[in-house]
Amino acid sequence: MSEARYGELRDRLSELWDLVKLGGLAGWDQQTMMPPQGAAVRARQFATISKFVHEQVVSDELGELLEELRPYEESLDYDSDEASLIRVSRRDREKEVNIPGDLREAQARASAEAYPVWVEARRTNDFELFRPHLERNVELRREYASCFEVDEPYDALLDDFEPGMKTAEVREVFARLRDGLVPLIAEASEQEVDDSFLRRGPFPRPAQQELDRIVLGPYGFREGTWRIDPVEHPFATSFGTDDIRMTTRWPEHEFSGVFAAMHEGGHAIYEHNVSRTLERTPLCRGTSLALHESQSRMFENLVGRSHAWWSWGFPEVQRLFPQLADVELDDFHRAINKVKPSLIRIEADEATYSLHIILRFELEQDLIAGSVAVADLPGVWNERMQEYLGVEVPDDARGVLQDVHWSRGTIGYFPTYALGNVISVQIWERVLEDVHDLDDHIGRGDLAPLTSWLRERLWRHGRKFTPQETLERVVGSGLDPEPYLRYLNGKLGALAA
Amino acid sequence: MSEARYGELRDRLSELWDLVKLGGLAGWDQQTMMPPQGAAVRARQFATISKFVHEQVVSDELGELLEELRPYEESLDYDSDEASLIRVSRRDREKEVNIPGDLREAQARASAEAYPVWVEARRTNDFELFRPHLERNVELRREYASCFEVDEPYDALLDDFEPGMKTAEVREVFARLRDGLVPLIAEASEQEVDDSFLRRGPFPRPAQQELDRIVLGPYGFREGTWRIDPVEHPFATSFGTDDIRMTTRWPEHEFSGVFAAMHEGGHAIYEHNVSRTLERTPLCRGTSLALHESQSRMFENLVGRSHAWWSWGFPEVQRLFPQLADVELDDFHRAINKVKPSLIRIEADEATYSLHIILRFELEQDLIAGSVAVADLPGVWNERMQEYLGVEVPDDARGVLQDVHWSRGTIGYFPTYALGNVISVQIWERVLEDVHDLDDHIGRGDLAPLTSWLRERLWRHGRKFTPQETLERVVGSGLDPEPYLRYLNGKLGALAA
16 A cells, blocks of 8 residues: 555656756756747746646645655665655655745746846856846845745755755865865965966867767766757756766867866766666755765866876877877876966866855855845955955956856855865775775776766765765765865875975 | 636646647757657656646636636637637647546657657668557557547547548548649659759768758748757757747758758748747647648748749859759759659659658558558558559668658648648749739749748737638638649649740
8 A cells, every 4th residue: 555655656756857857958958959039938938847846846745645655664774765765755845845836936937037148248248237137036045045944044045955054064164175275275376387288279179079078988878878068158967867968168279178078977977877766756866966066076187187097088189189299198287287276167276166166155145145235246256356366357257257057046056066076085085995996997098996886885876865874875974175185285296296 | 807817827828838848849859969868768758748738738727717718708809819819728628628648648658659769660671660669659549539529530630730620621632632643743754854963962961051041041030049950850840939940851962951941941930920929828839730831831842942942042052062063053943843753752742742641641541440450551551652653662661661750649640741732832822912023032032022921911820710710811712722733733844845
């Protein structure tokens, strides 16, 4: 009887998840394929799907099913798919019932309307064009935060991306991070590193596309399950474990696109390897944004900026971009790891990257608290960039308008990037304990020992466990910035030597 | 009060239409972009969206709203958007309530599962691979037909694409068509026409892509509203009047892709020009498949195979494909109009095309009646191709497996192609009455007089009127094959002279 009811739950959640994924498809399409004038109607379509999803989640039928299945859940192993699906869905529903359907719909619509305006505003360096949309998004996020009983409003936003995480905890981790990074960056910035050949363009798009295929090869995607397309702001998503969509950038003036592809490949391979038994359920994705980001940063940086990786890959780079024929591997490796405070987050080096995040984390709290008005944002942005990174912001396009997130109404997301950095090295240290010759494998373009480890310990579980449970299971402890700082110190020290 | 209730209806129908269009996006994506292994989950997503759409249409709330709005509807002008939306939606709902939700879902799923198998079966010339899927689709269509009280089961299927049309009427029109076409084809086939230069490949894809952009220019699409992508079997769809998706083929071995683009352009420009006041409603599309096809065939044939059109366009063709530099316009025009019974429907000339359709129309009736078993279909197909067109079918890939339709479970659709031919010339004759110098305009690549006429008389009304009402309004009569036969006789006579 319980099993039959569980079957009903599973069917309901699968249909719900189908709707979520169709909304995801509409989002992917908007950013990769949609003719620009389609935006207005697309905004309404997002609002509609969001409304249907909300109605399904908060429906009494689902609530009753979940209640009725409590004893069944308790009779099962905590780690089982079944118990996990019931447990996580109940938690999702308990959160969602606090949110009025109208608000969900308004958010979906505002976000879809703001996105194309942001694209245009960034292109034309016109913050004023974007301002009313950002004001609307901030207002809606404030309204959203007020739906929950939390210590501080930002907790409610953070919880969407990092369930269970508190703003206070992030503040503490970030303080330790900043204290560690500042002297490290100061020292590393003194090194004279010639990376001018990385801007020895043009780097033709077809060659970049081929390089992406080459570097993504060792990830081990199953055949016929993925594609990669160029967009304004790269992301990865999936509509099933065998329907993976990566996106990237192929700038022709500099050698950087491949790192975007390796980054998104890290997100993609996580979703690709969620257990098939979780297909078409709300557990079929990474458990949180920080865990997700730990994977993308691991593949982008710990693999993708390592000496070993390019000892395998650099000959291909030279074949595709003959203008780099006279560059030595060691110089290439040093150049792609150059520490230099700069304007653009997604182009930042491993060391300064987290300072970009800390700046955004603080500004988001200010916006939500109302202590900084949207109209004043460009000025405050530019001041803090000067203060934290010592760089002058020449225009808003390369300043406050650079990121897509706020156009999507996603506030509370940025911290997960820096947390991802932190977690990536916590996990990496554990991998190294088990795989002693990892570097040798990477040097042959062989990522199988790494991907097997991650599949078994992390990926296959999808969203069965909370981020805290997951981290505890994978690394045996909570958040800890020390491994990351240790790694950066070691790496930058070696490069300077 | 009534107006408020009408607002509710409109909101409900808009949300419903959003779901329909998201399903459409999933279909477009499947055929253009989706990694092949995504098919299994996509099939389930289709089934889910189809289920939600069905539930919305048959919901009591919608039924009550429509009932309650009867007096309001009667108080309005029949032609008004409001009265039309109420009237057409009531009719849609009355049809849909006959169909069990499970059946709709099963159809959506079977169709999504069959499509990739068909692609593979056609590629490998393996009918047996596809057979069980076709059997399933036929079985589901039979079950579907049994939900309705109709004179013959095929009526129910035809009605999905050509509302109000009866199989008996089609049979009669097709009989007259066949009687007219057979002697005409016999005579035209005797002409020796050299079209060998049309296979003087390669015709590189980028050049074909550019040619498509050139010939679609005069259609007058608004900027930033459309795209065109290559697929297995071309189609056009839209997710809003400003989000138009055409697809085409770019075969490199022969000059034919441009006609697919002009054909799909005809479908696309119809949907693009539906009145914006009907956006996000079930009226925002062409009124029937035959009317739709009348537009695609008009642009493909009446414009796209005319001497005037290529007197403008042929220099571009020669620029893009220098291997045609020595070909005279007259010879090109004769070659693209060559009448020759052949294997492939979508490559057939204007005269023999309708015989391909008549064959499919008859086979579909046989399949639904059970007088031909799916297993026997390839044999029967090959026999009738011999009988009707005098051609030998060398393999199933170029025979019974050539069309996508049956893989999608769409049976009853084919007749609309030949009806589209018939209607295209009925409309064309009316255009010529109003626009005396149409040929001169076409000869300058200027389609504005044509598109203005069609926008005003046909396109903007979307699905407000039934196909019968629409035809009556546009041409002042019902279906009549004589103009089409007259046109073909005149054209082929002139070419032979």
